[in-house]
């Protein structure tokens with residue numbers, strides 16, 4: 001799975017295809033809470049971890065307003081550029097080629113059937129062909145496509161194609177951050193495809209299963225349903241870690257910074273007995289926090305159920321067998337058993353380093369956070385058809 005946004009605009013970094021793994025590169029996941037950096041050596045089946053880092057971005061930037069937990073998007077971009085510049089200067093052998101990603105409301109992935117054309121022909125007409133499927137102004141997006149297979153549709157030869165449209169300003173902002181820090185933007189990927197790369201590398205023995213991955217971050221959650229190694233459903237949502245912080249602020253009347261601390265300390269109380277015991281022991285705060293987390297988790301569960309249903313409606317044998325969660329918010333205490341109970345499916349936390357040598361020292365709480373970055377680190381410049 002991949003697409004190439006450079007065919008039309010030569011200045012842009014490409015979105016990749018698996019294939020040649022030549023030059024060195026480093027994966028940089030620019031999140032709203034932190035920067036995640038991973039460099040891998042080697043290729044599929046024999047990856048080796050060279051370096052990794054999680055650099056926090058969020059936090060008060062204004063000494064006059066110590067309660068201000070969130071920076072503006074612009075402040076975050078400046079902070080990200082400066083932190084990456086420092087990081088680049090801090091170690092020897094850090095590759096210049098960097099791979100970043102885009103996601104969220106400004107990226108659309110669609111499976112469509114186009115009339116049969118050569119890649120070259122489709123490149124010329126892609127804007128016109130793609131326009132009906134893209135809910136953005138076609139002049140403001142970069143379009144990538146990847147043809148999967150030829151099919152017959154109402155007696156006509158067609159080709160099943162993955163269409164990806166990314167708003168230009170989000171792609172450009174990523175490129176600006178990397179270049180501002182002295183990196184070269186070698187590839188711009190999509191968060192969901194990076195997760196697919198990790199899944200394919202970590203679980204090569206399970207090609208028949210369908211898995212839903214939920215990458216639960218700070219301001220967004222990326223969902224991807226992977227069917228036989230292919231990202232069939234890609235969707236992003238705003239229900240995420242920060243939604244929990246807001247719920248805690250609202251329910252407990254604390255400030256934003258405290259809400260973050262309370263969330264990490266208490267997590268979820270999963271069953272009524274646990275809650276009752278906590279109340280009996282006078283732990284009102286723990287129960288309040290758990291309730292706030294549970295209200296957001298409920299929204300997340302509803303979204304996952306809807307996606308599973310949407311996928312099931314597309315064919316007789318379409319059934320999600322397993323759910324994997326990643327992102328910093330997958331560390332919420334007891335989230336795995338809650339999801340498993342509510343979804344009635346096996347749920348686990350992602351360890352993106354399965355099968356990667358030299359990753360024994362990465363602490364447990366960072367593993368799932370680094371999921372997207374590991375996927376980005378598997379891309380290489382020239383990794384495009």
Ligand SMILES: Nc1ncnc2c1ncn2[C@@H]1O[C@H](COP(=O)(O)OP(=O)(O)OP(=O)(O)O)[C@@H](O)[C@H]1O
Pocket residue numbers: 030031032033034035216217218219220221240241242260263264326327328329330331332333365369
């Ligand atoms: N132990 C923990 N318990 C609960 N939440 C946690 C824990 N550790 C991290 N988080 C939450 O994870 C979130 C950060 O996750 P992540 O690093 O994946 O986000 P991001 O990639 O920076 O953000 P986004 O992709 O949404 O822009 C924060 O909301 C943080 O509070």
Ligand SMILES: [Mg+2]
Pocket residue numbers: 029030031032217218327372
């Ligand atoms: Mg993220």
